[in-house]
Amino acid sequence: MSTTAAAHLPGPVGDPERLLTLARALAGVSTEVAGTALARSGSATALPASWVGPAAAAARAELGALAGHVRVLGDSLAPMARIVLGYAGALSHARQAVAALRIDWDAADREHRDRRTRAVNSGALDPTAGVAEAAAADRDWTHEKARLLARHTRVMTELADAGRLAAAATHVSAGPTFGNAGQVRDRLLATLPLTQDTAAGAAATAAVARWLQGHPGSPGSWTVAELASLAELTLTDRHIAQAFLAALGPVELRLLTGRLLDLTGGRRTATVGPDATSERPGAEAALLALATAYSSALAPAGGPDSAAEARAAAWRSAWSAAVKRADATPPRASELLPLRDIHVQAALLRIGRAAGLSAPADDVLMALIPAVMRAETLDQASAWHDDARTDAVAALLDRCRDRPESATAILGTPLGSYAFLAYLVVDRPVTVTRGPSASVAAVADAMADILPCAPITLSSQVLAAVAQHVGSVQATPGPELSIAQSLAPWRALVAQLLLDHPDATQTVLLAPATAGGLDTTGWSETGLPQLRLPNERAAARLWGLIGLPADSVLPWQPGHNDEFTAALSAACGEDLLAVIRTLPTDPDAADAALRRAGVVIGFTTAGAADVLAHAAQGQDAANSAVHERIDPVLEAVKIPARFKVGVPGALAALGLHLLTDAATNRLDHVAPTNAGQAAETAAREARIGLAESTRALAWDLVSRAGAWAPADDPRAWITLHRAPDFLDQTGHPRPWSSLTMAQRDAFVRWAQDVPSYTRLPSVLEQAIATGRSRADDLVKR
Amino acid sequence: MLIRVDPDELTGTATGLLADRDRLQAVAATLRGAHADAVHTGDSAALLDVLTQALETTTVATLTLAEAADVLGAGLASASAGYASTDSAVALAIGGVR
Numbered sequence: 001m002s003t004t005a006a007a008h009l010p011g012p013v014g015d016p017e018r019l020l021t022l023a024r025a026l027a028g029v030s031t032e033v034a035g036t037a038l039a040r041s042g043s044a045t046a047l048p049a050s051w052v053g054p055a056a057a058a059a060r061a062e063l064g065a066l067a068g069h070v071r072v073l074g075d076s077l078a079p080m081a082r083i084v085l086g087y088a089g090a091l092s093h094a095r096q097a098v099a100a101l102r103i104d105w106d107a108a109d110r111e112h113r114d115r116r117t118r119a120v121n122s123g124a125l126d127p128t129a130g131v132a133e134a135a136a137a138d139r140d141w142t143h144e145k146a147r148l149l150a151r152h153t154r155v156m157t158e159l160a161d162a163g164r165l166a167a168a169a170t171h172v173s174a175g176p177t178f179g180n181a182g183q184v185r186d187r188l189l190a191t192l193p194l195t196q197d198t199a200a201g202a203a204a205t206a207a208v209a210r211w212l213q214g215h216p217g218s219p220g221s222w223t224v225a226e227l228a229s230l231a232e233l234t235l236t237d238r239h240i241a242q243a244f245l246a247a248l249g250p251v252e253l254r255l256l257t258g259r260l261l262d263l264t265g266g267r268r269t270a271t272v273g274p275d276a277t278s279e280r281p282g283a284e285a286a287l288l289a290l291a292t293a294y295s296s297a298l299a300p301a302g303g304p305d306s307a308a309e310a311r312a313a314a315w316r317s318a319w320s321a322a323v324k325r326a327d328a329t330p331p332r333a334s335e336l337l338p339l340r341d342i343h344v345q346a347a348l349l350r351i352g353r354a355a356g357l358s359a360p361a362d363d364v365l366m367a368l369i370p371a372v373m374r375a376e377t378l379d380q381a382s383a384w385h386d387d388a389r390t391d392a393v394a395a396l397l398d399r400c401r402d403r404p405e406s407a408t409a410i411l412g413t414p415l416g417s418y419a420f421l422a423y424l425v426v427d428r429p430v431t432v433t434r435g436p437s438a439s440v441a442a443v444a445d446a447m448a449d450i451l452p453c454a455p456i457t458l459s460s461q462v463l464a465a466v467a468q469h470v471g472s473v474q475a476t477p478g479p480e481l482s483i484a485q486s487l488a489p490w491r492a493l494v495a496q497l498l499l500d501h502p503d504a505t506q507t508v509l510l511a512p513a514t515a516g517g518l519d520t521t522g523w524s525e526t527g528l529p530q531l532r533l534p535n536e537r538a539a540a541r542l543w544g545l546i547g548l549p550a551d552s553v554l555p556w557q558p559g560h561n562d563e564f565t566a567a568l569s570a571a572c573g574e575d576l577l578a579v580i581r582t583l584p585t586d587p588d589a590a591d592a593a594l595r596r597a598g599v600v601i602g603f604t605t606a607g608a609a610d611v612l613a614h615a616a617q618g619q620d621a622a623n624s625a626v627h628e629r630i631d632p633v634l635e636a637v638k639i640p641a642r643f644k645v646g647v648p649g650a651l652a653a654l655g656l657h658l659l660t661d662a663a664t665n666r667l668d669h670v671a672p673t674n675a676g677q678a679a680e681t682a683a684r685e686a687r688i689g690l691a692e693s694t695r696a697l698a699w700d701l702v703s704r705a706g707a708w709a710p711a712d713d714p715r716a717w718i719t720l721h722r723a724p725d726f727l728d729q730t731g732h733p734r735p736w737s738s739l740t741m742a743q744r745d746a747f748v749r750w751a752q753d754v755p756s757y758t759r760l761p762s763v764l765e766q767a768i769a770t771g772r773s774r775a776d777d778l779v780k781r
Numbered sequence: 782m783l784i785r786v787d788p789d790e791l792t793g794t795a796t797g798l799l800a801d802r803d804r805l806q807a808v809a810a811t812l813r814g815a816h817a818d819a820v821h822t823g824d825s826a827a828l829l830d831v832l833t834q835a836l837e838t839t840t841v842a843t844l845t846l847a848e849a850a851d852v853l854g855a856g857l858a859s860a861s862a863g864y865a866s867t868d869s870a871v872a873l874a875i876g877g878v879r
Contacts (some may be wrong), residue, residue: 163825
């Protein structure tokens with residue numbers, strides 16, 4: 001082949017053999033991909049069917065998505081192999097065609113030269129013929145070159161077309177499937193969250209490691225200038241933040257934070273050098289960076305039931321465990337002002353909150369609580385105790401304020417026992433006297449903010465804790481505090497709680513108690529409903545909220561006796577009635593039962609009335625708004641069915657009924673006059689009504705029980721005296737409230753000669769007075 | 782959620798995934814090497830472009846999928862080998878793979 005031919009008929013520069021190698025490689029990898037377990041089975045079915053939960057769902061979804069991608073990959077590689085193979089064939093064909101054209105070219109070239117040679121030779125004999133022959137040879141050569149060039153063009157065009165078709169087919173086969181190379185990883189990871197999270201964590205660890213290489217030495221010794229480069233790390237990213245905290249560890253974090261707190265605190269110590277003032281802005285920025293990392297690393301990730309949150313929770317759990325271990329280690333000798341890990345966490349929490357950062361998940365905060373309860377008592381002498389930034393209780397209460405739904409979890413720690421709440425209310429005031437949130441008032445204020453938005457159960461728990469607190473204070477040997485003194489900080493909160501959730505009174509004070517936690521002295525006589533409160537003083541404090549005269553009020557009013565009677569009759573129900581039916585055979589048992597019931601009624605209703613009187617007095621300054629505030633509360637008073645069963649529960653229900661009743665009456669007097677005066681008026685009227693309503697109640701109980709001797713048969717008495725009939729279909733006197741005046745006169749005349757109708761009202765009245773007196777006595781102490 | 786999982790039931794899936802990871806990594810290596818052959822498409826610049834891009838893309842995709850198979854396979858293997866057989870423990874194992 002001549003260089004001339006090659007010059008005029010250039011061949012394709014590709015190498016079919018290399019393309020065949022490529023096609024074989026693609027076919028091979030396609031086969032390999034198709035042979036993976038993921039491509040064969042989809043693999044999601046390979047997971048245990050019994051495995052359920054967030055991790056199972058996430059793994060199954062990840063496997064399904066991964067299997068889909070692998071199949072798509074295999075499906076895209078096989079066509080590519082065929083396409084490349086086809087193009088290799090086209091290239092090979094083109095190369096052969098061009099080679100043939102070159103041969104033709106060389107042949108035509110030789111033919112042309114031969115004809116020219118012959119023309120020259122013949123021109124010696126016949127010059128004219130020689131010239132004509134040479135011209136003909138040139139024409140033919142020109143024509144042949146044109147023909148060969150055209151064929152070459154056609155071959156090359158066909159090859160170019162084959163290339164374009166192959167490109168288009170390749171694009172169709174593989175191009176849109178994964179996008180371009182710069183995007184494919186992100187696009188795939190977006191559908192593979194577990195892998196994405198792991199990859200992000202690995203990348204973050206590498207990034208933090210690179211940053212740490214530029215900052216050798218202990219983090220606790222980093223200068224403020226060095227800490228400025230924390231801005232190079234994206235600490236708002238969860239993975240970066242976790243990698244950073246993990247690299248530091250709780251101990252180094254404590255050393256570093258402690259030094260920064262020292263540099264930025266109000267006090268000056270030996271650890272603060274002369275450059276402290278100039279370093280302060282940098283130290284504050286570094287503290288904010290640490291708080292940002294703390295917030296980002298420990299915040300919830302994803303939905304509560306998501307695998308991402310499960311993984312984030314696992315990291316948080318590991319971190320909390322590391323903090324717990326670190327907290328148990330003694331401080332280093334270099335720590336001139338030992339700072340506990342709990343205080344470091346508190347500082348980062350509070351700084352983060354002030355900067356508007358997200359709070360860590362509740363589980364992180366709950367894990368801190370044991371350390372809080374331990375450290376506060378131990379660290380009363382610590383220099384850090386007066387630094388509000390390290391106040392862990394304040395940090396936790398802040399979180400409860402910000403997220404009332406977290407309050408139950410945090411205050412209920414550990415495991416719903418509400419030990420932390422009890423610590424705050426009962427134990428802490430005794431042992432913790434220093435620090436910004438040490439005062440009972442500070443905790444009470446926080447509770448006042450939290451409880452209106454928190455679940456009602458939390459209000460009940462707070463009431464119970466306050467009651468326990470009162471019991472503890474009153475039982476403590478030493479100078480006796482008055483109830484008013486010991487409970488002054490809680491008064492407003494408890495009053496508000498009882499107004500907002502009157503049913504909480506029932507839950508806390510009247511629900512049948514377990515043996516534990518009961519003070520069995522005095523009140524808890526056998527057969528009486530047992531109070532959950534540790535002692536009577538706590539009960540009086542909660543019910544009365546005190547501050548009222550001892551002979552304050554009774555909670556029922558003239559005109560409401562029918563309701564009172566009906567309520568008490570219904571409340572006492574069959575239990576008391578059954579005892580009274582034994583009157584002919586065991587009159588002492590009936591007396592005792594009625595006396596017990598009366599004492600409880602008196603104690604309960606007196607306390608409830610005091611609560612309402614206090615509330616009414618509190619309204620003096622805003623009488624116009626009283627009804628607006630109280631009416632919805634009264635509407636909210638509901639008596640759960642379970643409390644209507646049995647005498648104790650029935651009496652509790654009665655207490656609530658009377659609470660509502662008394663409140664309604666008192667409010668009628670409140671606006672627009674003085675509430676305290678209204679309460680006194682109500683008290684006078686109530687004393688008049690007490691005798692009537694108590695007598696009527698006892699009468700109705702005896703009537704329903706039919707507790708009279710055969711000689712006292714009312715039917716015979718009515719017939720004998722030609723009196724109005726006051727009996728029902730069973731031959732028993734109708735309820736007092738349903739009788740006409742004439743029937744009442746006849747009933748009273750008959751009953752005055754029947755012993756049970758004269759004795760039992762007195763028993764009940766005396767018992768109610770006893771109960772009320774006991775409540776009043778407790779109130780006065 | 783504390784639903785028990787028999788660790789042995791996870792082993793098969795983990796083994797398969799780790800084998801898939803190895804195969805995909807080998808595929809990625811082959812694809813990466815195939816770039817040298819792709820330039821022999823001759824005068825077809827269009828084909829060269831698209832083929833090169835496809836090979837680059839599929840190489841990255843294959844490596845990513847191999848990484849995913851590694852994460853899941855290693856997580857399940859770890860869970861089946863040493864962790865308590867609960868869903869949360871498996872989540873921890875998968876999340877703990879680094």
